[in-house]
Amino acid sequence: MKKIALTLLMAIVAMAGANAQILKKLQKGAEDLVGGGNLSTAEIGQGLKDALNKGVEKGVNELSATDGYFKHAVYKILLPEEAQSVVSKLKTVPGFSNLEADLIEKMNRGAENAAKEAGPIFANAITSMTIADAMDILMGADNSATVYLRKTTFDQLYGKFNPVIVKALDEIGANDLWRNASNAYNKIPFVTKVNNDLDDHVTTKALDGMFGKVQEKEKDIRRNPAARTSDLLKKVFSKQDSNRK
Template identity: 45%
Template sequence: MRRILISACLLAGVLGTNYTVHAQSKLGNVLGNLSQDQIGKGLKEALDKGIQEQVSQLAKPDGFFKNEMVKIMLPEELQKVDKTLRSMGMGSVADQGLQLLNRAAEDAVKEATPIFVQAIKELTFNDAKNILLGGQSSATTYLKEKTSKQLAGKFAPVIEESLAQVGATKVWEGIFTKYNSLPLVSPVDPNLTNYVTEKTMDGVFTMIAVEENKIRGNEDNSRSTTLLKDVFGKQDNTANTSSSTSTSTKKNTKDNTKKTETSTEKKKSILDLFGK
């Protein structure tokens, strides 16, 4: 019994070693002659490009308000307020309130860049490898996991102050007062700071993902440097290899099925002959 256990342990060790060697070999085939430094720099450059191309645009006037992908709409609780105001001919007041929410988001986004830069600096080779081979939005997911808590902490006070400075707090207080004074309505008093903070973060990561996926798909020649072309070209090779493997597997399965069917048919005909 003891010999069997020892043999089993040795076999498990050998199989585990072979699996590790196989995995490392496969990774080497995918990454080719790219160094760890190149992969790390390539991913950092892609993330930096996402921040420069997209996040910086959100910080401009109308960066949120005129971008339908991230425009901050009213929370569900306030949609009934908006509808009521418009039915009373106060659509301009509702429009102003909505615009000011987006202005607060545009002000807050300026705080994001230093936090993102630090997260990019902390990118390890293992992080970079997982991002490169992880598919759509993997880099964005990395940033989201690394920075969300810090962003919320930075955004909230800026948004609260901005809502006051741009007059949003005053405008919305006036809207709430008017609405709450109407007969047969339930009073509303939502926390706009928390709501705008959450939507600002959603908008930032949405736009970073847009740029990342453009680079991954090389849309509009988004791989604008040699480094981006080299690093993300490896991702293309991985996808092509997976596709070829899948096609080959399907073909082999189909061929084996045909052989089995042919064999079954022959066997059936032989039995029929012997039965006669």
């Protein structure tokens, strides 16, 4: 009986020793993730904010340029689905033969104008990211920072972005053109009436495009070391690289 007890005691001691080694390894791994060496949590947070600011700056510059939306293969804003029936029925009506092309160009020009105002709004939202948020994001997916940003700021951005879109659409006559077209369509007997509010559609699509651009830039910085143009970005994302392996 004593031999059995001694054997069990030795086994417990051995397990405790093994668990201590495991705990040390886990602790070291956690320390490495937090930064290891000279990389602090504050640096991780600042690095991610720099990455997002870099993506936002490029996205805003590209989409706010002439043809930034209008000639973009992915982010070009098209008419809402319900508008197709309006367009098809009004093509033969005098004054509306080029309705679809005119509306699409005006919508995209409006989005390009509004995009110029987006930079400070995004920058303010990025500044509010906490260290805890940054720690979660660092080891996340290639678009995790953009997903976080969209989730936490979309409603606020919409509220500030929409008036700019409305103003831009009014300045170039897109809202009037759509109202005239939709009102003319709604007078046709037996058709389902359509909403003459165009700015919601354009605002949502414009923001989708903006977030899409930010996501592209975030992924590039995460996956392409050459895109990390500052020492801090290189330092933060090299830590991400080592933990992905």
